[in-house]
Amino acid sequence: MFRNISSSIRLAIGVSAVFTLAACLAGVLSYVLQSQEMGERLRTDVTHSLESLLQIEGQGDLQDVRDQANAMADASKDGSVLVGYLDQDGAILAGNFAPRHLDEGARWLTPADAPAKHRDDDEPHAYWVEMAQVDSGWLVVARDNEWMVETQEILFSSMSVGLGLALLLSIGIALWIAKRTDRRIARMEQVLETVGRGDHALRIGEDGHDDLARLAGQMDATLEQLETGITAIRQVSTDVAHDLRAPLSRLRLKLEPLALDFNLSDAQRQSVGAALAELDGISATFDAILRLSRLQAGMVELCAKPVDLTALAQSLHEIFMPVAEDSGHQLVLAAFDGPVMIDADPQLIQQACVNLLENALRHSPSGTVVTLMASVQPEGAVLEVRDTGPGIPIAQRERVCERFVRLDKSRGTKGTGLGLALVTAIAQMHGARLMLRDGGPGLRATLLFPNTPKP
Ligand SMILES: Nc1ncnc2c1ncn2[C@@H]1O[C@H](COP(=O)(O)OP(=O)(O)OP(=O)(O)O)[C@@H](O)[C@H]1O
Numbered sequence: 441m442f443r444n445i446s447s448s449i450r451l452a453i454g455v456s457a458v459f460t461l462a463a464c465l466a467g468v469l470s471y472v473l474q475s476q477e478m479g480e481r482l483r484t485d486v487t488h489s490l491e492s493l494l495q496i497e498g499q500g501d502l503q504d505v506r507d508q509a510n511a512m513a514d515a516s517k518d519g520s521v522l523v524g525y526l527d528q529d530g531a532i533l534a535g536n537f538a539p540r541h542l543d544e545g546a547r548w549l550t551p552a553d554a555p556a557k558h559r560d561d562d563e564p565h566a567y568w569v570e571m572a573q574v575d576s577g578w579l580v581v582a583r584d585n586e587w588m589v590e591t592q593e594i595l596f597s598s599m600s601v602g603l604g605l606a607l608l609l610s611i612g613i614a615l616w617i618a619k620r621t622d623r624r625i626a627r628m629e630q631v632l633e634t635v636g637r638g639d640h641a642l643r644i645g646e647d648g649h650d651d652l653a654r655l656a657g658q659m660d661a662t663l664e665q666l667e668t669g670i671t672a673i674r675q676v677s678t679d680v681a682h683d684l685r686a687p688l689s690r691l692r693l694k695l696e697p698l699a700l701d702f703n704l705s706d707a708q709r710q711s712v713g714a715a716l717a718e719l720d721g722i723s724a725t726f727d728a729i730l731r732l733s734r735l736q737a738g739m740v741e742l743c744a745k746p747v748d749l750t751a752l753a754q755s756l757h758e759i760f761m762p763v764a765e766d767s768g769h770q771l772v773l774a775a776f777d778g779p780v781m782i783d784a785d786p787q788l789i790q791q792a793c794v795n796l797l798e799n800a801l802r803h804s805p806s807g808t809v810v811t812l813m814a815s816v817q818p819e820g821a822v823l824e825v826r827d828t829g830p831g832i833p834i835a836q837r838e839r840v841c842e843r844f845v846r847l848d849k850s851r852g853t854k855g856t857g858l859g860l861a862l863v864t865a866i867a868q869m870h871g872a873r874l875m876l877r878d879g880g881p882g883l884r885a886t887l888l889f890p891n892t893p894k895p
């Protein structure tokens with residue numbers, strides 16, 4: 441269960457737990473020390489009172505002892521201080537208290553042994569009592585611990601409330617910081633994931649000064665370098681494609697007449713024909729690179745118009761029928777019964793569908809079925825090309841959408857490895873998504889346009 445909790449939340453819980461433990465320990469310690477201090481004061485008070493009586497008794501004037509004991513007893517109207525001047529048998533000569541057992545020294549009288557106080561609502565309390573035997577009898581002084589118990593109660597409840605509030609506050613603040621940290625880390629993850637999927641322009645854009653902001657700044661700087669590098673690499677291929685197109689066209693113009701020159705032998709003319717075919721392939725690759733670069737650089741303006749995917753599927757079916765027959769495929773139209781409208785650039789959408797259709801015909805063996813389908817799904821409008829060929833392994837489905845990626849099994853077929861990259865770029869421009877899924881058997885290449893009206 442704890443494995444799914446983020447490290448910042450764990451840190452927050454840990455810090456709160458340590459804080460709570462430390463605060464509890466500090467509370468218990470101060471409670472114990474204060475209680476000890478109060479007990480000490482109680483005992484000192486009693487000792488001082490008894491000493492003053494002993495001093496008067498020592499001077500030999502027993503009437504003074506009686507007066508002093510009565511005065512001390514009278515001064516404590518609520519019975520918190522008890523004083524007794526007793527004869528040798530324990531009978532009261534003065535004061536307000538005679539303990540049941542006379543025993544020299546100091547000790548606690550439990551509430552059961554202690555006398556009830558003078559007020560009716562008083563509960564019995566324990567008393568600290570000190571007794572001393574003198575020539576004329578006994579001197580006894582006691583003091584109850586009521587004020588001590590009350591102070592301890594106040595101490596305990598104020599500490600509990602304070603600790604509770606501090607605990608709630610510390611947990612609240614710790615969780616708030618942890619959630620904020622989680623959100624910032626989630627943003628970094630999302631940016632890295634999006635950049636990994638090909639949107640290299642995205643940045644985290646943190647503007648704080650703490651460690652996470654510094655990390656985000658470092659990541660942004662690295663992404664900047666990455667984008668510069670990728671742009672430079674793309675630019676090189678675009679420049680090469682651009683600069684070599686003109687010399688290739690000139691070369692073609694020079695070779696074309698030779699292919700028809702009957703002064704050359706058949707073999708020579710065939711070699712020239714093969715060279716021309718190679719040239720056409722290179723030109724097609726360069727054209728595709730340039731088209732893709734323009735799309736990805738945002739240089740192609742989108743001329744969005746209402747496009748009917750059903751009509752597009754029908755027209756592609758007609759156009760590709762002869763091609764499919766030549767390659768021995770059965771091309772089936774499973775169009776939706778009714779228009780499937782989207783807002784899109786008709787030429788670009790047609791280009792994307794042509795690429796998917798060419799792939800299905802090119803990469804699945806003859807004798808298999810290729811199905812073309814437009815439909816409206818709950819998620820949006822869909823154009824799908826499904827074949828029953830070898831398909832693409834799951835692990836390769838993302839990779840084949842990158843530039844120049846062709847699977848090993850397709851090395852023998854014609855192609856540049858740019859078709860799916862072009863479809864992906866066109867889909868992104870339209871806010872659509874290219875999905876490559878299992879056709880069981882074969883491949884289901886689906887273009888989903890999620891922003892279209894739902895059925
Ligand atoms: N329908 C399919 N069935 C099996 N493999 C496919 C299919 N579509 C694409 N692939 C694999 O994905 C790779 C990339 O396809 P992509 O369309 O980008 O390039 P290509 O078809 O090889 O060349 P081109 O740029 O001319 O389209 C192909 O080389 C092939 O290996």
Ligand SMILES: [Mg+2]
Binds near residue numbers: 799
């Ligand atoms: Mg292709």
